[in-house]
Amino acid sequence: MTLFTSAPYFAALTIVIVFYFVVYPVIVYFRDAKGLRKFPNMSPFSGMSNLPFMILAHGGARSSYLVKLHKEHPILRTGPNTLSFGDVRAIKEIYGHGTPCLKDEAYSLPAASHYHLADVVDKPDHARKRKILSSAYALKNLEGWEHKVADKVERLITQFDARCTAPLPKGKLYPDKDELTVDYRAWTNFFTLDAIADIGLSERLGLLDKGHDRVIGQWMDGSTSELNLRECLYPTARKQSLILWSYDYFKFLNKAVNLIPFYRRMSESSQGWDAIVLRRSAERLRRYQSGEKLDDFFQALMEDKNGAPNNLEWGEIVAEINIMMNAGSATTAIAVTNVLYQLLKNPRTLHRLREEIDAVLDSDEVIAPYDKVKHLPYLRACLDESLRLFPPTPHGLPRKTPAEGLWIADQYIPGDTTVSMSALVAHRDESVFPEADKFIPERWLGEKGKTLQSAFIAFSAGARGCIGRNISYLEQTVLLSSVLHRYEFALPQGFELKRLETMNWILGEMPVKLWRRQLETETEGT
Template sequence: MLSTADISTLLQFKFKDQGLYALSTIVLGWLIYGAGLVFYRLYLHPLSKIPGPKLAAATYWYEFYQDVILDGNYIKEYPKLHAKYGPVVRAAPNRVHVSEPEFYDEIYNRKTAYLKDPNFALAGGISESLPMLIDPEIHRKRRKLVNPMFSPKYLDMVAPLALQVVKNALAKAVESNHAGKPLHIQRLYTGITVDIIMQICFDKQLHLIDSTEEEPPFLRTLRTFSEGFFLTKHFPILTTIAANLPNSLANTVVPGYAQFRRQCAAWIEDVKQRHSNGVFCAEDGRKTLFDLLLRPSDAEDPSDLPPLTPEILVDEAYAFCFAGTHTTSISLSLGTYYLMRDPARLRKLRDELKDVPKNADGLMEYRDLLSLPYLTACIKETLRLSSPVPGILPREVPAQGADCCGHYLAPGTIVSMSVRMVHDNAVVFPEPDKFIPERWLGPHAKDADKWLVVFSKGPRACIGMNLAWMELYLTLANFFSRLDMSLWKTDEYTTQWKDNGNVMLREYVKVMVDGLR
C-alpha cells in the first residue's frame, strides 16, 4: 500500500512530466509553424519567383540584421543586391526593392493608388503626424490645412526672421575667427535650422547658435532618437511603452523619445496659454503652425477635419521639429564640404554672388538669390549628393496589382525605392559620385530636374521643401560671400554616412574661418 509520501512523489513526477510535455508541445508546435511559414514564403508566396537572398525571403530577421545590427546598412546593400539579382529584388518576405528610376513615377505620383506601408507608418512612434498618415483623405485634409504655412507667400514673411538667424550664425563664425579656433559648422547650421523651424511652429527661439554646449539637450535628444529609429521600425511597441514610463526608465527603452514628446507638449501648452490670453498670432503678426493646428477654423479654407487630439498635436510637433532640423543642416554641411574641396567651382559661385544687392547689414536677401543659376545648380547638386533622407519609402501595391520590370506584384505587396539609388544612378546622373553643378545647367538640365527626388514626389512629397530651399539659399550664399574658410579635420573618411532614418556622418563637418571677405 502506497504511503502518503509515495503518492505525493508520484504526483510531483506526473505534474512535472505534464509540464515538460506541455512545454515541448508548444516548442514543437512553433517549430512546425516556423518551418511551414518559411516553406510558404520560399515556394508558395506570391513573391516566390522574385529573385533575391533566400534568407531575406524567409524571414524579417534578415532585414532586422541589416537595419539594427549593422546600423542602417541595408541602404548600402541594395546596390549590391541589384547588381546580382536585377532591377527587382525581394528584400523581405513581403517587400520588393526596385532600382529602375522609371518606376519611381509609377509609385510616387499625384494620382497614385500606392498607399503608405501601414507597418512603416508606425516607425518612430509618430503615426498620427502628417508624414506618417495612411488614409489619403485624412492626409489630404490635414495637408490642405497646413499648406499655407509653407507657401511662398508665408515664407516671404518668414524670410526676414530667417536672415536674422543667419546673421547671428555669421557673427558666431566671426568669433571663431577672432579666437583662432576651429568652427563646428555642422552644429552651427543645425542651430540655424532649429531656430527657424521653432519660430514657424511656436514663435520660439532656442538660441542654440549662442549655446556653448557641444550638444545641447534638444540636439542630443534628436540624435539618440534617430540612432534608435530602426529599432522602433521593427518593434514599434517600444515607443508606446516608452511614452508611458518616467524619463529615467523611458530612456532605456527608446532614448530621448518620451522626454521629447513631453517637451513638445509643453511648447503646445505655451501656445494654448497665449490663446487663452486672447493672442492668436506671433509677435510680428503672422500665425504659427500651432496657432493654425489649435484653431483650424481660422484657416484660409477650413476643412472638415477629424478632431486634432493632444496625441495628434504632439505627433505633429515631433515630426516637424525632427524633419525640419537635421535634414537641411546635413545638406548645408555637405554642401560646404563639396564646395570647399573644389576651389574652381567655389570661385565661380563667388563671382556670381558679387553682383547681388546687399542690405544694410551687408547680407543678401532671399528673393534676390532665387534667380542665380549657378547657386541654384550648386544647391541642387548638394541635395542630390547629400540625399539627407536616403532610405526607402515603402508603399503598398493597390488592388489591381502591378507589373514591374517583367515581374507581377500582387495586391498587398510592399514595394520600395530609395532616394539614394535614384540619385546614384549612372545613367540618369553620369559620374554620380562627383560634385558637378553644371549638370543642372544647359540642355540636359530639365532631364536632371525630373530625377531630383530628394523631397519625394506626388501628394506625399515633403511639405517643407520650400523652407529647405530658403534655408539653403540664404545660408550658403551669405556664408560663402562673407567668409574665407578651410576644412578642418574633415575629409572623405569623416564624411562617410550611414542611414538612421536620415543621414548621419561619421564625424561632424568642421572648418577654420580664415578671414572675412
C-alpha cells in the same frame, strides 16, 4: 520530478517556436502564393524573413548596400513581402501623383495616438490635413518668414565672427588642430532648430545665442526638466529604423528590446523628445489663448485664412508640431552640412559658386537677401547636386500596392505588397546621372538639368512629397550664400564626414577652421 514533468512542455514549446519561426516561413517561401520568388533575394534568407534587412539596418549603411546590389538587379526582394526597386521608372508608379499605392505599416505602427501629415495613411484624411497645412507652407509665406531666417543667420554669423582665426599662411593647405574652432555640423543644426521653432511657433529657442541645445521639456504630469534637444531627437528615429521592418512583431519588439541598454537609451531619448515637443506646444497654445495672433505654422493649425477655427484635437496639433520640429530641422541641417562639405572637397566648384554669389551681393552685405540669391542657377545646382549625392532621407519610403496589384517598371507586382525606391539608389543610377558618385553641379544647368527632375526624389514625389521643401530651400539658400560670401573655411587633412543611416543620416562632427574673407569695398564714385 518537476524537471521531468516540465520537460515535455518545454520540448513542445520548442517545436512550436521552431515551426512558427523557421519551418513555416520556408513553407510559405516555396509555396510562393504571390509569385515573388522570381525576384532576386537581397540575401539568401530575405524571401523567408525580414531579419536580414534588420541586420543590414544595424550596419548604418543600408541604402549604400542596396545601391551596389541594384547595379545588377533592378528589383530585389528585401523581405517576404517587400520589394526594393532600382529602376527610376518606378518612381512615378510608386510615388507619383495619382498612384494607387498607399503608405504601408511602417507609418501606422510606430504612430502615436494621433497621426501627423507624414504618417497618416488614409488618403481622404491626408487630403484634409494637407489642405489645412498648405496655407502655412505656401510659397507666398516665404516673404513673411524670410526675416526669421535672416535673424538666425545673423545670430550664427555673430558666433562665427567670434571664432574666426587668422588666414592660413600662404602655401599651407590644412589647419592645425587648435585652429578648428567651429563644429559646422552642430552650429548649423542649432540654426535649423532655431529657425523652425520661430517659423512654426514664433518661439526663440536661443540655441544660437547660448551655443548649446539644452531646453526645457514638459512631462505628462506637468513637471519639467532640462534636456539636450539633439540627443533626444536623433535616437527616436534610429530605434525605429532598426526594428520596424518586422511589422507583425514590431510592437512586441519595441518593448522587448528595451531590456538591452543600447535600445533602452533610445526609448528614453524618445520620451525626452516628446517632452520637448509638449513644452513647445503648451507654451504656444497659452499665447494663442491669450489673444496673440502670430504669423506662424501654429496659427494655420488653429484657424483657416479667414479666421474660422479648424477644430483639430489637441493630440493632432501636438503630432503636427512634432513632425514639423523633427523633419523641419533634421533634414535641412543634414543638407546644409553636406553641401559645404562637398564644396570644400571641390575647390573649383566653390570658386565658381563664390563668383556667382559675390556678383550679386555687396562687399559689406552680411545677410544675403533672398531676392538676390534665390534665382542664382549655380547656387541651386550646388544645392541639388548635394541633395542628390547624399539625400537627407536615403532609405526607400515604403508603399503598399493596391489589392488588384500594379504594374511597376514593366513588372506586375501583386496586391498588398510593400514596394519602395531609395532616393540614394535613384540618385546613383548611372543611366540618368553619369559619374553618379561625383559632385558635379553642372549636370543641373540648362535644359539638360530639367530632364533630371523626374529622377530627383530628395523630397520624395507626388501628393506625399515633402510639404516643407520651400522652407528648406529658403534656409539653405540664405545660409550658404551668407557664409560663403563672408568666410573662408578649411577642413582638417584627410577629413571624411561620418554618416550613419537611420531613416535619415546621422552626421558626425564637422570641425572647420574659418576666417574672414578680404573683399574689395566699393569706393565712392564707382
